[in-house]
Amino acid sequence: MIAVGLIIWVLMGLLTPGTPEGVVNYVGSSAPGQPVNLTIQTVGSMGVGDRPTWVSYLARTPQGQWVHDTTWQLPANTLINVTVYQYDSGSPLRNQQYGQVTGTIGNSETVNGKTIHAFNSYDGAGVGHTFTVPALGISVPLLGSPAANLCGVAPCQPKWPHNLIHFSFKTPAKTGEYHWQCFVPCAAGWLYGNGGPMSTQGFMGGFLDVVQQ
Numbered sequence: 268m269i270a271v272g273l274i275i276w277v278l279m280g281l282l283t284p285g286t287p288e289g290v291v292n293y294v295g296s297s298a299p300g301q302p303v304n305l306t307i308q309t310v311g312s313m314g315v316g317d318r319p320t321w322v323s324y325l326a327r328t329p330q331g332q333w334v335h336d337t338t339w340q341l342p343a344n345t346l347i348n349v350t351v352y353q354y355d356s357g358s359p360l361r362n363q364q365y366g367q368v369t370g371t372i373g374n375s376e377t378v379n380g381k382t383i384h385a386f387n388s389y390d391g392a393g394v395g396h397t398f399t400v401p402a403l404g405i406s407v408p409l410l411g412s413p414a415a416n417l418c419g420v421a422p423c424q425p426k427w428p429h430n431l432i433h434f435s436f437k438t439p440a441k442t443g444e445y446h447w448q449c450f451v452p453c454a455a456g457w458l459y460g461n462g463g464p465m466s467t468q469g470f471m472g473g474f475l476d477v478v479q480q
């Protein structure tokens with residue numbers, strides 16, 4: 268009976284989408300109550316792995332290693348200082364609403380040192396991606412890099428053209444799994460830019476796993 272249960276458990280693990288994906292743990296990366304640094308990057312294509320053409324987010328562990336994981340464990344009720352290296356190109360948004368910065372401290376972000384509260388995506392290189400956590404009212408447009416996607420293989424290094432974006436937000440006191448995703452239909456080659464990486468955990472979406480510190 269135990270053996271049967273074990274086999275079912277193993278099969279469930281293999282069949283449940285997203286289960287094999289790792290979780291990057293930021294809890295304990297700074298003293299309790301102190302801000303936590305979350306450093307991520309967005310790339311136009313992975314260049315490696317089983318989906319080399321797919322657009323993606325990556326994250327840097329507190330130990331400094333870039334990993335292809337989009338579930339991030341964060342302490343509750345804590346200020347999160349986010350740094351984004353945005354290596355991808357952009358385009359005008361279909362929904363201008365996503366040009367607004369919402370839910371961050373000051374409802375703002377800085378892009379290459381300049382503070383903005385909203386971005387007209389018909390300007391410059393448009394918007395490449397958003398970082399959006401619907402349940403927390405957070406949405407940040409990640410402006411497109413004018414000279415984009417020159418890095419080739421992820422993780423990209425800062426020597427390649429990018430936009431450097433900073434914003435901060437506070438995790439809720441209530442623990443739980445908060446889904447985040449990009450709302451730019453950025454999946455080139457897919458119908459209307461959706462599907463593929465847009466609908467796959469580990470690429471254009473993931474979870475904030477908010478836990479007690």
Ligand SMILES: [Cu+2]
Nearest residue numbers: 396449453471
């Ligand atoms: Cu995207």
